[in-house]
Every structure is written in C-alpha cells, then in structure tokens.
Amino acid sequence: MKKIGLSLLLLLSVTIGYGQRTYDEFFLEAMIQRQKGNNDAAFDLLRHCLEINPDAPEAWYFLGQYYNALKNTDKSLEYIKKAASLDPDNETYMETLAQAYIRQQDFEAAIPVVEKIYARDKEREDLLEMLFQLYQQVDDLDNAVKVLDRIEAIDGKSERLSMAKSEIYTRQGNKKAAIAEIKALSEKYPNDFNYLALYGETLMMNGQLKKALKVYNKILKEEPDNNRVLMSLRTYHQALNHSEIADSLTERVLLNKNATMEEKIHLLRQEISASENAGGDSTRVLQLFDKILKQPQTDENMAILCASYMNIKKMPKDSIGKVLEKALAIAPDNSSARLQLIGYAWEADDMERVISLCQDARQYNPDEMAFYYYQGVAFYRRDSLDAALSAFKNGIDVIKEDSDPAIVSDFYAVMGDILHQKGMVKESYEAYDSCLQWKDDNMGCLNNYAYFLSEAGEQLNKAEQMSFKTIKAEPKNATYLDTYAWILYMLGRYSEAHIYIEQALQNLDENQDNSVIKEHADKIKQKIDRQ
Template identity: 75%
Template sequence: MNKRVIIRSRMMCWTLLRAACLMLFAFHFSSLPAVAQSSREFDQFFLEAMIQRQKGNNAAAFDLLRHCQELNPEAPEVYYFLAQYYSALKNTEKSVDCFKKAAALQPDNVTYMETLAQIYIRQQDFAQAIPVVEKIYERDKERLDLLEILFQLYQQVGRNDKAVEVLNRIEAIDGKSERISMAKSEIFTRQGNKKGAIAEIKALAQKYPNDLNYMALYAETMMMNGQVKKALKVYDQILQQEPDNNRVLMSLRTYHQALGHQTVADSLTERVLLNGNATSEERVHLLRQEIAACEQEGGDSTRVLQLFRKMLARPQSDEDMALLCASYMNAKQMPKDSISRVLEQALAIAPDNSMARLQLVGYAWEKEDMDRVVSLCQDARQYNPDEMAFYYYQGIAFYKQEKLDEALSAFKNGIGVIKDDSNPEIVSDFYAVMGDILHQQGQAEEAFAAYDSCLVWKEDNIGCLNNYAYYLSERGERLSKAEEMSYKTIKAEPKNSTYLDTYAWILYMEKRYAEAKIYIEQAVQNLDEKQDNSVILEHADKIKLKIKEE
C-alpha cells in the first residue's frame, strides 16, 4: 500500500478517536453541572418556600413547594409540608397521601412517622397506626409512652392478646405494678379467663406481701370472679392485721348490701365513717351513698342525720362534712336555726369559707338581726378581704341601723375590691346607697357622682334614677336630665306612687303645671297606705294651688 495512504489512514483514525473522546468527555462534564444546577434550584426554591411560610405567606409557600415537588419528586420534606397545607385546605385525602409519602421516603424520621401515626389515630384507623408506632418503638425502645399507645391501639382493634404482650413489655422495663397487673387482670376477666385474672393479682400480692392493699385487691379480684369463700378468708386475714382497713370494710359492706344483710352493712358503714383511717373525701363519698339510698327508700332522714351527728361530734380535719350536713338539712327544709349551728361549726373549722359565711349572713338578714350581719361581715374582712358581698351587706346593715358614717365607710372599703367582672347589680347598688348616704350628709355633689357611677354599672337602676332625679329637682338643677331619668322610672313601674310623685314634682319645677297635675293625681290614687305619704300629699296641695293661681 502507498505509504502516504497508510499515514493518512492512521491520521484519520486518530482524528476520529480523538473526536469520539472529546464528545464523551463533553457529555460527561456537561451532565454533572446540570444535576448540580437542578439541586441548587431545588434548594433555592425550598428555602424560599420556608421563608414565605415563616412570613405567613402561605399561598406563595404552597406554590413554591409544589414547584419543588416537580423539581424533586423524592424529597420527603416537601411532602411533609405540602401535607400540612392540604390539611388546612380540608383536602384530607391528599394530606394523608403526602404524610404517607414523606414517611415512606424517610422512615427513619421520627417526626414524619409520629405525625402519620397521629393522623391514623385521629381518623380512628387504629389498624394502620399500629405498625407505624411499632416501627418508631423499634428505633427507640426507651420510650414507654409508645408502649402505652400501642396498648390502647391493640385494645381498640380487639387484639387483647397483643395488648397483654405490650403490658408484659412495659412490666419488663418498669417492673410489676398495680396499674399493669390490674390492666392485665381486667383483660383476662373480659376474655372469661378467671384463673388468669386472679393469678395476675395474686402474683402482685405475693411480690409485695407487706402491702395489705394488694392483698385486698387480690380478695376483690377473687370476689369478682366467683371465688367468694376464698375472698372472705383473705379479708379476715387482713382485718386481723388491720381492723380498720377501709378498703376491706367497704368491700364487705358492698358484699353484704348485695345479699340484703342491711344490718351488717349499716354496721360496716358506721365503722368506716368513725374509724381514724378514712379520709374526709372517703367519708363524704360514703355519706352521699347513704343519702342516695335513703332517698330511694322513701326519704326518711333519721338515720342519715344520726350519722351526721356522730360524725360531727368528732374532730374534723376540714369543713366538708359540716357543709354536706348543712346542704342536706337545707334540702330537707329543716329549721334554719339548726342549719345555722352546723354552718357555725363549718366556719369554726374554716373561717375563710365564704359560702358558709354568706349563708349565715342571709339567715341573719331574714331575721333582721343587723348586729349579727355586721359581725359576720366584719370577720370576713380578715378571711375574705376581696369578697365584695360582705362590704355590701355590712354597709346596708349599718344603713338600716342609721349609722351613716359606718355605712359609708363600709361601702368605700368595698369599692376598693370592685373588679371589671364584678356583679353589676351589686356594684350598682353599692354606689346607689352611697349616693343616698352622701346626700343625707349634705354632700350633694359627691352624691351625684356616686349616682353617676351607679348608672355606669346599671343604667336602669330604678331606685337610683328616682332619687337622683328628685334631688336634682329639689335643687332646680339639670331639670331636663332629671325629667328624662324620672320618666324611665314611671315607664318601668307606672303605678309606683313615689316615682309618679317625683315625675310630677319635676314637671312642677319646670312650670308645666297641667302635666304635673295629671301625674300627681295618679300618685295619690296609688298611695301605699303602709308608707309615710306626707311628702306626696304636700306636693299635691302645692300643684293644685298653682293650678288655681293660673
């Protein structure tokens, strides 16, 4: 072959080879930047989505996240946040799908998995929630809270065998406890496995042989599962060691009640109520049961009152028993003097009990024993300084006794405890009576300021409107305001002679004598013979005289 041809052929081969290599390298190096660029673009858009989310621009964040999904369909974080937006948009199906996708793409992410489990539980899809929670627990076996959740979930789907397995897992970590043993025993009972139910509690009692409560629980479990004789034997053993064991006494009481052995049951009731081991809460609960039983049998209160008397004759740790007794006596409409004695006992134990004190104030008020009202309210200053009602009742009591300075002092002290959420009726009356007192003391401007405060709290306080209007008319001041206020009173009570007289007198002061005559005649027609009507009659004479002069 021609040497020049061979050389040219070799050169062509090298040229083609070099071109191929260049194309290969060009392809390789051009594809890497494209991937990197796509990743950078995703990162930029995702970061911007989070920024917009942080700013509260949820629509923009949502759109950016959907673009991120297009850029990288395998990014779990995108699905996690999209799921939240779909949830907000009430698109539950899409939201759940996104949460599933996030958890599937990154099953090691506890947040994703826990969120998915919560969603299943919220939807009551307990069967789906179980494997998710199990996976989370497999990664962190120190989390007892997950086992507690699994226990509940297995019960929800009727897998009691698996629920017991979970309890065994908890027990292996935490040790045997009453709560776990009781839970297992209850499951066995539901399954009809009486032996298993009893054995579980027996094991607990044997593990803690010095704890009589577990022995009592063992006996209760036997009683529930039909082994009555064995249960009674265990109860006897406990009472030999601790004769006043309330748990056993209450169980025996229930047992004898069920058999109709009422005398024995009543004896056990008194034994529980009067022994030193019972807490106040237990005694109150037991007495409530006795009251309910008594009402079912016809409502004879004799036995209940006997129990109360025996109880209250003993030292009390708190006022609960006395208050329950007073409440019962009140329901039975017993004499208020008798109820008062019990309430006094409650106050002696707990002088800061405002409910008992207010009830005593009410009884004293009904008897018009103002000295007693004043005394009770004065003591309340020490124990219930922020209770506005006591200042009010004390002020009114002093006012009824015509002790104006003391009454005014009580009301002024009460103003200091008025709050925005105070009872408007009481606050309004506070200021109304203050206004009356101040006016009687010749402090007209201060009285009018008090009336203004009264009407701020209750604009339709009729008594205040009448007095305010009348006192203004007496001074010949702001008569149009006085007329407006007085008119409200006769609209509210059109046959009230006092209010009609006030309105007539304001019209008289405004020199509207013909109108005044109409209303004063109505006032005279509606006179209350039990009241002093001299002022009304005097006004009537003056108005008639003025009409004649006209």
C-alpha cells in the first residue's frame, strides 16, 4: 500500500509540474504578443491560460484590462475582482479594482478596497486624500473627518485641513465644532494674523457677528492694512447696505500696499459690475482708477484695465491715450497698448507719432511684424520712400508661417508699390507675387499689379485676369473699372473697354483726382469714334 501511495503522489507531482510549465509557456507567449501589439492573439492565449489554471490571478487581471479596452466594463470589473480575490496582497490588482469601482461610481465598494491598500502601505498619503473624497461622495461625513484627522496626524494642523473639517461641521449643522476647529488653528499659530482672520470669518459665517468684529478689531489694531480683514469687513457692511462704510473700505483695499494686484483687479471688476447694474455712471469707478494710478505701480495691468473700461464707456481717445502711456512707461514691451496708441495716431493722421511709436516698439518687440508694417506705411504716406522700404525689408525677416496672412499680404503689396515708384520694376513684381501667395484676393495689389503690367504692355492676359477679379469683387469701384477698361483697350477690345470706362465714369468719387480716368475715357472714345 505504501508503494502504491508513493507512486500516485509522484505521478500527481509530475502532472502538476507539467501543467504549470504549460501555463507558464502560454502566459509568456501571451505577454510577448501583447508587447508586440498583437492583442487578439494575446487575448486568446490568456483565455487558454485560464483553461489550464483557473486560479491564475495575472491571467484574470490582464483579461480584465482587455475587456476594459473593449468597453465591456461589467466583464472587466468581474475579472479584476477575481484577480484581486486570488491575490489580495497585489497592490496593482487592488488599485485597479478601486479605480474600476470609482469609474462606475460605486463609491461604497471602492472604500474598503482603498482602506485595505492603505492599511498595508501607510506611506501612501494620496490614498487618504482619495478616501476623504470617497467618504464625502457617500455622505459619510463622520468618516471624512476621521480621514482628515489621520492626515493631520501625519502632516500637522494646517489651514487646508482645518478649513475642510470646519466646512464639514458646517454642513452637518454643527456650528460649535466648525468654529472650534478654526479657533484651535488660530491658537496654534497665535502670531499669524491670517489664521486669526480666518477665525473671524468663521465666526461671521456662523452668525456670531459681535465676536467676529471683536477679532477683526484686534487684528486691525496691530495691522491696520490687513487686507483679508478689510475685505471681510467690506463684505459685511455691503450685506447690511452700509454703503458709505463699504465704499470707504473698498478704497482702503484698493490703495492698500498689502493687497495684491490680483485682489485689486478682482475688487475693481466687482465695482464696475455694480456700477453698470446701477445705471452705468462711471464717475466713481474713474475716481478709483485715478487714485490707484497715482500710486507707484508694479506692473501695467491696472492701467490696461482702466483703458479698457474707458474704451467701453467711450471716453475721449486722448484721455485713454494718457492711460496707455502710463502702461507703456511701466511695461514698454506691452505690444497691445502700443498698437492701440498707434491706432489713435493713425486716425489722427499723425504719421510722425506712428513712426516714433513703431521705432520704440522695434526695440522692445523686435519680432512683431505689425510694427514694421505700420512704420513702413507711415513713411510711405510721408513720401519717405527709402525709409519706408528699409522698414519693410527689415520686417521681412520676422515674417513666419503663422503670421497673419492679411497683414503679410498688405506688407508685400505696399512694398511692391514703393519699389515700382523707385523704378525697381522687376523687384516690385516679385513683391506683388509674394503678396498674392499670402492672399490671392488682395484687391489693391491685383489692381496695381495689373495696371502696371498694362502700362508696360507686358503679360496683358495675366493683367486682364487679375483685374477682372477686382471688378467682380467690387463692381462699383471706379479705379478698378478704369484699370480693367484700360487693359481691354491695350488688348484692342475697344467696345468692351468703352462699356467699362463708362461704368467707371458713373462711379467717380468727386473727392479724388479723376484726371487719369478721364484721360483714359477720352482715348477709348476716340478709338470707338474711328471704328
């Protein structure tokens, strides 16, 4: 009997060993196929692995991953659960299971899984943060507070943790505990008035106004410019419609050296909104801006906000310009402020001012093409052709693939006009070609290019095609109609030329010099009369 028993045991051992080797071979091949991206093959191999060994957690786990990729979330969860039950000490399986529960918003099921992971690895503070969120999701606020206590035991008391606990106590209706929590924080750091101010805010939020004001007065006695307290008092007096006191506190905050620029801008936006809701009287808001801007500024944001507000209120442009000048004095590289000033100078036909602003801009914003363009056009309008051409040539170097096609197109169009005036005909045509590559419907370029070709008697068919585009786009533009008529004349198509020159004469702008159009009309008429 003993010999038979020994033989059976030996046979069983060999069989098990053979089964494990077979499983290992199939699992290894599955992982190789997975690594190669042959997911169908890997999937089939893993399923065969489970046929060999139904208790292999890794096969369950990877199949669960595949089912998740196939959007079969129920099947995926089933397989991940199985893997975790077979190997509960595997942190990867347990974390994946917790994530699967969370994805399905089964927060109740996720909590014990995360608790088990944390119980084995107390270094994972991120798991406590996850538990805090999960307990809130299931409305288990008592345990949420206990998790915060666990974090506090590791990190120590902090504003974030005390605020979180106080908020939960408030949600539970436990005002006493909410206040006590923040009071304990302020007592732990008695020299930090921010915590004492937080205590005052908590008192106020929970209806203990007298105690809150007493705390605020204590802080202001030591720190008259404590911005947090001033803001809280402002909110308090606004709620009670104490307008004069609230307005006074608003000014104190806006002129407070301890207030950040972000706080001041946020407060001013509130004031602007309140002003607009009350009828839009800008007097008080502009007074506030004026007082603030008389103080030294650390950046240009306040001046920019003021200029934007003045724009909205349609204030005189010279007044807005003065504020933008302040912005540039603080931040000379602010291109948007400078472009706005250039726009004002352009409207006023002050080309000297445009040139000066652009020259400074090229020092602070050397890669901004617009400044070369406006300076070049300003020189051109002042008949300083060499200076204009120099500005444009310098600007070519800063044109990029993502530059604004409209500006680049005009850039080359004006450059072409200048080159033609200087007698550099070949170069002007190259500039026009570049212009049309960026924007093939630049009407001014098409018209000028076509006209100059016709004047030279060159490429008349190309000129006719370009000119036709302009009259199709603007059929009442006398200049474009004249160019097209003249090209038809040069092509010997006199009857057609006569039709279009008549249309040009009908659409003349009385404020322009129309001598060329009339001269063309006379020549075309003479040809028609001779026929």
